[in-house]
Amino acid sequence: MPREVTLKVGVGKNLKERIVEIPDNAPRPWDGSDDLKYVGKRVPRVDGRDKTSGRAKFTFDIQLPGMLHAKFLRSKYPAAVIRKIDTSKAIKYPGVKAILSVQDKLPLIVRFAGQEILAVAAETAHQAAEALKLIEVTYDVRKFVVDKDLAKEKNAPTVFNTQVEEKLTEGDLPGEHSEVTQKGNVRGPNISPKDATPEKIDAALASSFAVVEATYRTQVQTHSAMETHGVVVDWTAEDKLKCWASTQAVFAVRDELAGSFKLPKSNVRIITKHMGGGFGAKFGVGIYGVMAAKLAREAKAPVRLMLDRKEEHLCVGNRPDSVQSLKIGADNDGKLTGIKLISYGTAGTGTGAGTSGPAKNIYEYDHFYSEESDVFTNAGPGAAFRAPGHPQGAFALEQAIDELAYKLKIDPLEFRKINTPNNEIRQAQLKIAAEKSGWARRNPNPGADKGPIKRGIGIANSVWYYFYGRNFQVSTQVNNDGTVKVTNGVQDLGTGITTVIVTIAAEELGLKPSDIQVSIGDSEYGYGPASGGSVTTGGLSPAVRDSAYAAKMKMFEIAAPMLETTADKLAAADGKIFIKENPDKSLSWKQVAKKIPGDNFIAIGERKEDYHKLDIGTIHGVQIIEVAVDTETGVVKAERVYAVHDCGRPMDLLTTESQINGGIIQGISYALFEDRILDRNTGIMVNSNMEQYKIAGALDTPEIESVVLNVHYGQSSTGAIGIGEPATVATAGAVGNAIFHATGVRVRELPMTPDKVLIALEAMKGASS
Numbered sequence: 001m002p003r004e005v006t007l008k009v010g011v012g013k014n015l016k017e018r019i020v021e022i023p024d025n026a027p028r029p030w031d032g033s034d035d036l037k038y039v040g041k042r043v044p045r046v047d048g049r050d051k052t053s054g055r056a057k058f059t060f061d062i063q064l065p066g067m068l069h070a071k072f073l074r075s076k077y078p079a080a081v082i083r084k085i086d087t088s089k090a091i092k093y094p095g096v097k098a099i100l101s102v103q104d105k106l107p108l109i110v111r112f113a114g115q116e117i118l119a120v121a122a123e124t125a126h127q128a129a130e131a132l133k134l135i136e137v138t139y140d141v142r143k144f145v146v147d148k149d150l151a152k153e154k155n156a157p158t159v160f161n162t163q164v165e166e167k168l169t170e171g172d173l174p175g176e177h178s179e180v181t182q183k184g185n186v187r188g189p190n191i192s193p194k195d196a197t198p199e200k201i202d203a204a205l206a207s208s209f210a211v212v213e214a215t216y217r218t219q220v221q222t223h224s225a226m227e228t229h230g231v232v233v234d235w236t237a238e239d240k241l242k243c244w245a246s247t248q249a250v251f252a253v254r255d256e257l258a259g260s261f262k263l264p265k266s267n268v269r270i271i272t273k274h275m276g277g278g279f280g281a282k283f284g285v286g287i288y289g290v291m292a293a294k295l296a297r298e299a300k301a302p303v304r305l306m307l308d309r310k311e312e313h314l315c316v317g318n319r320p321d322s323v324q325s326l327k328i329g330a331d332n333d334g335k336l337t338g339i340k341l342i343s344y345g346t347a348g349t350g351t352g353a354g355t356s357g358p359a360k361n362i363y364e365y366d367h368f369y370s371e372e373s374d375v376f377t378n379a380g381p382g383a384a385f386r387a388p389g390h391p392q393g394a395f396a397l398e399q400a401i402d403e404l405a406y407k408l409k410i411d412p413l414e415f416r417k418i419n420t421p422n423n424e425i426r427q428a429q430l431k432i433a434a435e436k437s438g439w440a441r442r443n444p445n446p447g448a449d450k451g452p453i454k455r456g457i458g459i460a461n462s463v464w465y466y467f468y469g470r471n472f473q474v475s476t477q478v479n480n481d482g483t484v485k486v487t488n489g490v491q492d493l494g495t496g497i498t499t500v501i502v503t504i505a506a507e508e509l510g511l512k513p514s515d516i517q518v519s520i521g522d523s524e525y526g527y528g529p530a531s532g533g534s535v536t537t538g539g540l541s542p543a544v545r546d547s548a549y550a551a552k553m554k555m556f557e558i559a560a561p562m563l564e565t566t567a568d569k570l571a572a573a574d575g576k577i578f579i580k581e582n583p584d585k586s587l588s589w590k591q592v593a594k595k596i597p598g599d600n601f602i603a604i605g606e607r608k609e610d611y612h613k614l615d616i617g618t619i620h621g622v623q624i625i626e627v628a629v630d631t632e633t634g635v636v637k638a639e640r641v642y643a644v645h646d647c648g649r650p651m652d653l654l655t656t657e658s659q660i661n662g663g664i665i666q667g668i669s670y671a672l673f674e675d676r677i678l679d680r681n682t683g684i685m686v687n688s689n690m691e692q693y694k695i696a697g698a699l700d701t702p703e704i705e706s707v708v709l710n711v712h713y714g715q716s717s718t719g720a721i722g723i724g725e726p727a728t729v730a731t732a733g734a735v736g737n738a739i740f741h742a743t744g745v746r747v748r749e750l751p752m753t754p755d756k757v758l759i760a761l762e763a764m765k766g767a768s769s
Helices: 048-053 125-133 198-206 250-260 286-299 309-315 357-361 390-407 412-418 424-437 497-509 536-562 589-593 653-672 731-743 754-768
Strands: 003-011 014-022 068-074 080-086 096-101 108-110 116-122 136-141 186-192 210-218 230-237 240-245 268-271 303-306 322-330 336-345 367-375 453-465 473-479 484-487 516-519 570-573 576-579 582-588 600-606 618-630 636-646 703-709
Touching (some): 068 125, 080 116, 096 286, 116 125, 186 336, 230 286, 357 390, 390 731, 473 536, 484 497, 484 536, 497 516, 497 536, 536 589, 576 589, 636 731
Parallel strands (some): 240 268
Antiparallel strands (some): 003 014, 230 240, 570 576
16 A cells, blocks of 8 residues: 655755655655765765776677677668679688678668678688678669758759658657658658747747847767677577677667567577667667677577777767757847747758757747758768757757847846746756856956957756656565675666666665675666666666665564564664664674575565656756867867756766766767768768767866756655766857857857867958958
């Protein structure tokens, strides 16, 4: 039977009481009244030593007896029809054990340079690469288009001759997709709200006191995780498959492989003990995983297929680019009257170029209208990428908001306060960010610094959404020697969920983090969440706590007669089980564990529905960034970042801050450096390596001060919400606004490289003269 509990909920110290109904066998949710020992503190990474010592084994490191190495043959043309493939010479090359085409029958339609044609498995990677050179492919080369603006034209080469259905992964936004029309290479527009027409928003903007209208452009960003996509596959029996995968979704890979080979899910085992990062492109098994499994079955040997860095850039996903025309208005008090967004972008042969999330959800206004379109081009497909669509959308929106604030002669931070009046969390974040950054000391006049090096400070807001999965199952095993092991199939993509699990279990059981063992990353364990959409911690942490709570209750039942009391009168802390009203009457955890019947017991916790719906379905952040701009060279240096974010109740503050820092660094890289460049004449990516595809390095990283705002919702037993996505949303917009404050010129196109800064400065000089 459910029971009611009264919780302290709210922001910081501004708490109010809320009555919440919870299951009778569930722990009282942590709330604003709890002062916890480990949760919310800085617990060091439990996998740190294994990683720094080299003991941690990633998919890349897996070596099996008799293992073969596989490589892909990829199209050298961006558009073609393959009529014939001759592998007769390659199959005879020494060491080659199997060659398989990605498609059983020809013709094979090629839609981008780098598309997979076939794969070879050989005894060594060198032999596989040499065999590829011997394969003869007959291409019927077609016209192509890689420029999205040219692709929109009526007579442009058509990428698809049929309607494209949008395929979503666990990293994509639910509810943001719909059936739209497709004409030529343009899929869309997707209109929001669905029943909206432009007339109403045009009228609202026409009656506004001040209006800003501008166009903003963002580039294609490739994922570039430290560990590339890849698998090691072993058929352990004719109908049983074991696969080590660098994946963000152990169970999705299991399900897809089971479906591809018509196997029971129980016959497919996926292992991801350690993983070198993923930003949304590693949710499925991919064509590389399926082909590795087919080659392994054909060759009757384990197969390793790890993509190289060039392949990562070409074919496994990217953040789509965008062209966003924004028109926003406000009344004479600075209150927004409406936002109109017309945008399009290309995800190559994929979809997902929408950018409207920030415009829809950051500010309060009366009127909104958007049209968004995907433009197909002969380029590698896009994929979910850390807050899909939101860094692009926030770059445009937050600069437009700043432009409108300056036009109204209102301080940009104050303007944001005016337009989030009913959001207590946003108001608190803006206040903290202003205090931390010394915003009040900021010179209100853009370009006021003397000399060639000019400094500026810019602000931007972010938004993401509260998502969580269900039915995750965590087991806590207590052995009669007192050791504790927590188990779930979730993968740790490098962001620290292992440490989060340890922290929660230690807190609930009254033990030290070092007392807790964790086993994760195996589909034979309990069902766990994918690592994307910022769902992992919010989804899994309640199951971890509930499992540990059930184990604690079992230990209390064993300890009660030993302490001559009842289980409901006991508590656990500092490695002891004791009577609440008489803490001196206690037993050590190990003393009680010795009385466990048999060797151990296992307690299960499951993630069910939240106890209540959140008042706000979005989570927020604000970033203030200081930059230095060399007006002679155009070089921009991000010097300091002040970031304030909320994620409910943080489980481990150290990993939370690390997530925020990583998101900011990736945002700086997006703002100033990264850019996929395709040759219009050949359709080939010209910077498909880590030397010419520029990514921010250590010397480009600013000082970062992060503040995690505690927000207590009482929606689950832990109150946790994810933070992976939000931290990268605001950064580019804040950098753009800081450049304007430093120089007095707007750079409305990413990346904001020196040439674009110099062009903007020259344009200002020309206008003034």
